[in-house]
Amino acid sequence: MAKVIIENLVKTYPEKTGPGVTAVKGINLTIEDREFMVLVGPSGCGKSTTLRMIAGLEEISGGTISIDGKVVNDVLPKDRDIAMVFQNYALYPHMTVYENMAFGLKLRKFPKAEIDQRVREASAMLGLDDYLERKPKALSGGQRQRVAVGRAIVRKPKVFLFDEPLSNLDAKMRVSTRTEISKLHARLGATMIYVTHDQVEAMTMGDRICVMKDGSIMQVAAPLELYNHPANMFVAGFIGSPPMNFFKGTLQRAGDTLVFVENNPRGAGLKLPLTEALARRGASHVDKPVVFGIRPENVHDTVTVAAADPQRTAEVRVEVSEPMGAETYLYLDTGATSFIARVRPTDRFEANQKVKVTFDLEHAHLFNPATESAL
Numbered sequence: 001m002a003k004v005i006i007e008n009l010v011k012t013y014p015e016k017t018g019p020g021v022t023a024v025k026g027i028n029l030t031i032e033d034r035e036f037m038v039l040v041g042p043s044g045c046g047k048s049t050t051l052r053m054i055a056g057l058e059e060i061s062g063g064t065i066s067i068d069g070k071v072v073n074d075v076l077p078k079d080r081d082i083a084m085v086f087q088n089y090a091l092y093p094h095m096t097v098y099e100n101m102a103f104g105l106k107l108r109k110f111p112k113a114e115i116d117q118r119v120r121e122a123s124a125m126l127g128l129d130d131y132l133e134r135k136p137k138a139l140s141g142g143q144r145q146r147v148a149v150g151r152a153i154v155r156k157p158k159v160f161l162f163d164e165p166l167s168n169l170d171a172k173m174r175v176s177t178r179t180e181i182s183k184l185h186a187r188l189g190a191t192m193i194y195v196t197h198d199q200v201e202a203m204t205m206g207d208r209i210c211v212m213k214d215g216s217i218m219q220v221a222a223p224l225e226l227y228n229h230p231a232n233m234f235v236a237g238f239i240g241s242p243p244m245n246f247f248k249g250t251l252q253r254a255g256d257t258l259v260f261v262e263n264n265p266r267g268a269g270l271k272l273p274l275t276e277a278l279a280r281r282g283a284s285h286v287d288k289p290v291v292f293g294i295r296p297e298n299v300h301d302t303v304t305v306a307a308a309d310p311q312r313t314a315e316v317r318v319e320v321s322e323p324m325g326a327e328t329y330l331y332l333d334t335g336a337t338s339f340i341a342r343v344r345p346t347d348r349f350e351a352n353q354k355v356k357v358t359f360d361l362e363h364a365h366l367f368n369p370a371t372e373s374a375l
Helices: 047-055 097-107 112-126 141-153 171-188 199-205 223-228 233-238 276-285
Strands: 004-013 021-031 036-040 062-067 082-085 159-163 191-196 208-213 216-221 245-254 257-262 271-273 289-294 299-301 313-323 328-333 338-343 354-359 365-367
Touching: 004 047, 021 047, 021 062, 021 216, 036 047, 036 199, 047 062, 047 082, 047 159, 047 191, 082 141, 097 112, 097 141, 112 141, 112 171, 141 171, 171 199, 191 199, 199 223, 208 223, 208 233, 216 223, 216 233, 233 245, 233 289, 233 365, 245 338, 257 276, 257 289, 276 289, 276 365, 299 338, 328 354
Parallel strands: 036 191, 036 208, 082 159, 159 191
Antiparallel strands: 004 021, 004 062, 208 216, 245 257, 245 289, 257 271, 289 365, 299 354, 313 328, 313 354, 328 338
16 A cells, blocks of 8 residues: 655646636645545535546646655556546446456456456455346445445555545435445555545544645544644534534633633623633633634533533523434524534423523633634
């Protein structure tokens, strides 16, 4: 397998008038040997363009890409020793599953015995033994995607590239195929680069995640590191479902304590005394604007908390209650900010009901509103 190194990578699409559109803006990223790296971000963030430049399907405007120590900027896709799995399967409709998986090896003049061995190994790995003589039209979406993955596996490439391979599948099939790809990575010990816009896929599959926005990298870290220590508001809001809640306000001194005071033109807003750790991070922003961030699971209905701290408790209004089965999402309003709490599924709430919630500030965050970076 191989390490992939991306240095100062740029992709600009020229226009007849104007400077053109820069889709990837000088990014730097190292994917370690045998690592499962996920590129995640909203549509238009540059993740698929980056993957296609690694594959050689897009021309590089600037910077370098190295695979296994070799710069591949001018190397043809077929000579990069990579295999790509596309969103739309890209199977040959007139060929059987076996023929689809064997086709790339036949083009490379592999011996028939080795082709058969590789196809049958990949087929057994992916549970396709009963479908080898079928054509793609006789397969479900999940089975077709497994064939596309199998076609990549038989190549035994240095790097596997996945371009949103699960986006055409239904929700249940996405979960099972996601698990299959993760098991496959563990079995093959291969270097894999996986592009998705789904942060749940990213969190559950990646050894590390590269979060992108507008052609730039926002943060690269292990899934729980991103979740617990986001570098900025974009990462904090993008990773996690439901997303992190944000409250605009200022930090004010009250004796020896630092207090977050929400901006609320309609009257009294949140007033939350910070923990020592949070106060240290916000010490340089006293009497300055800040954004207070907290995840829905760290906002609790006071009924469920044995000894809720009254100083970190607020009365808010219920906007909507969404029972999800295992939990309930409460959409709440402070008068200035709408936010979400995850509460017990057994509790029942009505619209416009007043409820008391308590904030677990051990898991809260502060951000600079000008730069959006974490304090």
